[in-house]
Amino acid sequence: xxxxxxxxxxxxxxxxxxxxxxxxxxxxxxxxxxxxxxxxxxxxxxxxxxxxxxxxxxxxxxxxxxxxxxxxxxxxxxxxxxxxxxxxxxxxxxxxxxxxxxxxxxxxxxxxxxxxxxxxxxxxxxxxxxxxxxxxxxxxxxxxxxxxxxxxxxxxxxxxxxxxxxxxxxxxxxxxxxxxxxxxxxxxxxxxxxxxxxxxxxxxxxxxxx
Numbered sequence: 001x002x003x004x005x006x007x008x009x010x011x012x013x014x015x016x017x018x019x020x021x022x023x024x025x026x027x028x029x030x031x032x033x034x035x036x037x038x039x040x041x042x043x044x045x046x047x048x049x050x051x052x053x054x055x056x057x058x059x060x061x062x063x064x065x066x067x068x069x070x071x072x073x074x075x076x077x078x079x080x081x082x083x084x085x086x087x088x089x090x091x092x093x094x095x096x097x098x099x100x101x102x103x104x105x106x107x108x109x110x111x112x113x114x115x116x117x118x119x120x121x122x123x124x125x126x127x128x129x130x131x132x133x134x135x136x137x138x139x140x141x142x143x144x145x146x147x148x149x150x151x152x153x154x155x156x157x158x159x160x161x162x163x164x165x166x167x168x169x170x171x172x173x174x175x176x177x178x179x180x181x182x183x184x185x186x187x188x189x190x191x192x193x194x195x196x197x198x199x200x201x202x203x204x205x206x207x208x209x210x
Contacts, residue, residue, distance in 0.1 A: 005065070013207060026160070026208040030152025033204045037144035037196075040117070048134045101161055105168075105206035112171075112199050116140045119192075126183040139189045143197025151201040155208060164205050171198035 012032070020028050043064070050056040096103045119140055123133030155163045174195040181188040 017207065024156060026152035026155040026205065027149065028152075029204045029208050030149040033152075033200065034145050034148045037141045037148070037200060040141040042138075042141075045134045045138060048131050051130055101164070102206045102208075105164060105202060109199065109202045109206060112175075113203055116192075116196055116199055123184060128184040132184045135189060136184055136192065139192035140196035140200075143193040143195065144200045145197075147194065147197030148201050148204060151197075152204055152208070155205050160205060160208065164202060167198045167202055167205065171195055171202065174198070 013029075016028055016032055017025065043061075046057065046060055050060050117140065120133050120137045123136050128136065151163065151167065174191050178188055178191050178195070181191065
């Protein structure tokens with residue numbers, strides 16, 4: 001399942017990167033990620049309905065994923081396609097030489113995003129209730145909804161690497177501050193909103209840079 005979902009992200013982001021020029025790419029990817037993270041934030045509350053135990057969360061996720069695939073069938077006739085290009089292979093070394101900053105940031109941010117998007121596991125191990133765990137998870141998704149488009153628009157108007165560095169420093173400061181906060185408390189929930197927005201925003205900016 002993880003492989004299939006990852007493959008869908010690769011296909012979508014490849015299409016979006018090729019569909020628009022560099023001067024507007026940040027904003028387009030920002031809209032895409034706002035939509036994605038809006039669904040992530042809403043989906044976090046599914047734990048409140050299904051609970052975190054048993055197979056119910058996995059069945060619900062499978063039904064929603066399948067529904068998305070069915071929706072694509074109805075949209076197929078109304079979507080445009082990019083010109084088909086000759087297939088080519090690029091290994092990681094070649095990609096790093098072409099866009100070193102984008103590749104390095106994408107890899108590093110991937111570790112941070114992986115931690116944030118699995119924060120429900122942290123909530124369960126910290127002894128939080130299902131409702132509080134859902135709130136903590138949703139806070140991570142709310143940040144990108146609020147912050148991604150402004151960050152992406154800024155990266156189209158200002159040097160993208162400058163925006164990357166500033167966002168990374170702010171996100172790191174918030175992460176350090178959360179170490180001393182009470183697990184699941186309102187200060188942590190409040191800090192997770194900008195932390196999630198900045199961290200996931202870094203991925204969007206790195207994609208635009210690559």
